[in-house]
Amino acid sequence: MTADIAAILAIDGIATGAVYALVAIGTVLIFTVTRVIFIPFGDIAAFTALTLAALDAKQLPGTVGLVVVLACLACAMEAVSLARTGELRAVPKAVLGYLVLPLIVVAIVWLTMRFNPPMPVRILLALLLIMPISPLLDRIVFRPIADASVLLLLTVSVALHFALVGLGLLFFGPEGVRTEPLTSMAMEIAGVHVSGQTVLILAAALVFSGLLFLFFDFTLIGKALRATALNRTGARLMGIRPARAGTIAYLLGSLMAGVSGILIAPVNTIFYDSGFLLGLKAFVGAIVGGMASYPGAALGAFGVGIIESFASFQSSTLKDVIVFSLLIPVLLWRSLASQHSEEEVEE
């Protein structure tokens, strides 16, 4: 291990870590607002990559089918639950939100595709198409059990991941994809070759973390989200709807996962089932941050990326073993260092 090699490995690790960081921040965001550990996050990232690849190949992405199916399901559930509580007047609004909006997005993608849009537009379309998936899943799966324990939510989340992988195979097929590189430039930093893609990944991670910070500190919605995260009941008494806060958190989280999917697509072949490991490693990063702090999660994710990179040099066969073994000391340290409080009882 010379200084050169260490530098190369460190840069490689930082690039991988930046992708994990985006997903980790999204995971923490959703967890703090809704108490759901959203395992399918990696799948959302993988689906974004697959969507972009389909758009590149001028095919209608499988995501369209997925969004339409989920939108119909969510809309039906919302309508039924509204009818049960006798709030029939709210049904049109629900149909608008859960069915018409996602369908508008699908229509936009379908129409824009006919004009062979350039790369930036295609990326935008892929993100647009992926954004509705998590909020719709939230409505279908998590809303009915919003007040359940964290453990139950986690179990459901894992089941949801497997359902999504199955749907992914159905809608995207078994073939892996790889998209065109976003940039082909490269530079030398202190004698180490750094590709433009690496710089781009890092920049995206920093920009999105920064935007998130601004959003939480300087906008009313952001503050409302933070309030929900701190105390659901208290926020409700102040007139903040936890359900809406959840939807916003899922939308933002999807955006993060979507961006990481776009960034990772040119670097690696993505299959319909590639998301799980990505999500899992980001989750390890989020755990390091105690599932509560964004900077902590980001740092943890960078740590995972760097350790992974060095581990792949030292012993490539045991790389993943090393990464996941890290969880044990971290969890021990976390549980010894933090004050235990029983889960807050919701009203």
Next chain:
Amino acid sequence: MRKMLSLTALIGGLVAASTAQADITIGFVTSLSGPGSSIGIPYGRGIQAAMEYKKEVNGEKIKLIQLDDGSDPSAATRNARKLIEEEKVDLLIGTATAPSTIAMLAVATELKVPMIAVSPVIGQPNPADQWGISVPQPASLLVKVVADRMKRDAMKNIGYIGFSDAWGDLVYNGAKAVEAEDGIKVLTNERYARVDTSVTGQILKVLAVRPDAVLIGGSGTQGALPLLALGERGFKGKTYGTVALVNPDFVRVGGKAADGIQVSAGPVIVAEQLPDNHFAKKLALEFRAAFLKANNVPTTDGFSAYSFDGWMIFTSAAARALKIAKPGTIEFRKALRDEILNTKELSGVHAVYNFKAGAYHGVDERALVIVRLNNGAWTYEP
């Protein structure tokens, strides 16, 4: 009167059905859906091409029944049972994934029906109760041929990087076996997972031993990942791989970085470049023409050719078995099994086949040529 008519029709139908019984019935299973479908669909097209090429044996018509196993071993088992018990097939051909193929072979052995496997089957069959053979080149041979080429190219120090799974082990062990016979030295054993996004660490480790050449033990698109990393680091040596890499996506993704890699592959991959006296030349070109006629697309893969070779093995054995018994009988199935195991020097598009009881595979080093990737096209390197 109308009753009479329908009765006549019924009897006529029965007579027709019983004469149709004399056809040779083939049960073909492949993966048209599921994760194995990317190679299962070509297998299916290969059979269509084979039907186009040869529809009958000694004047007996061949009836083909095709089922999808969805890349699922339990579905393959059900399909095999259904084909044998309900359709009374004389022979099974299948399927795209190794686990499903092994599952089908178990049913074929139990119900005493011969089977031609189009995926590699590992292990030693019991010679007294062997009902199946396997068409493709075994992995050990794939690696041996490419390792011999490294030796011929005077490569001394070899760096190895491959998948962290059974395939990676197969390629590594194959290279190590050649090392034992002296010649090349395999200095690294670096692994990466199919879902990894970066192999920078592993490649640095490989480059640290200053190898003359790097052997890739990956497959398909993900096999290009180490090549891309080697290109980034300015590696100037040679690269080698196996036929597992050969697909259009590998070429597309690998781009310039994959250029110059040499892999061992069946001769059909470079049919039009083979010398005229090569055993596979004429048949491979006929296969391509039949494939185009049957599927309206040109062939781009080596998998469809395994189906085709399976068909060649079956038709040559059936021609001999028909002299012993009639199709649809137990005697015919047994005769067909014996004749398949008696295959001698039969030229296909991938190999020259010689089967005998006690081994699944029946190919030798003639089944592989070295092809090199030049500007996005595979060229023959004798």
